[in-house]
Amino acid sequence: MQYQYNLKPVTLYVSAQLYEKYQLQAQKQGRKTAELIRNAMQDYADEHFKTKNSMKDIDFSRTVTLKAGAQDFLSDDSWKEDFTSGRIKL
Secondary structure, eight states: OOOOSOOOOOOOOOOHHHHHHHHHHHHHHTOOHHHHHHHHHHHHHHHHOOOOOOGGGOOGGGTOOOOTTHHHHHHSTHHHHHHHTTSSOO
16 A cells, blocks of 8 residues: 555554554564554555445446346336436335
8 A cells, every 4th residue: 555645644642552563563564653554544444434335336237147038127227217216225
């Protein structure tokens, strides 16, 4: 992970023991302590700050296998509006 732009300086209060662990690990890896902390924050954000996709973001053509006759139904786009407009909740 590289952070070249758009960095905002922040102040964090952590225990001395935790910070020392980060310092030791950074030294072992030949990296900066701040880099490890940024990576840890990014990993946490990636895991816990996920955005939910709406139905209109899903490409159904790649997620389902169609049975015979279903293609005719799906080629009529009128049903899609019901799902993407929110009128039908799953």
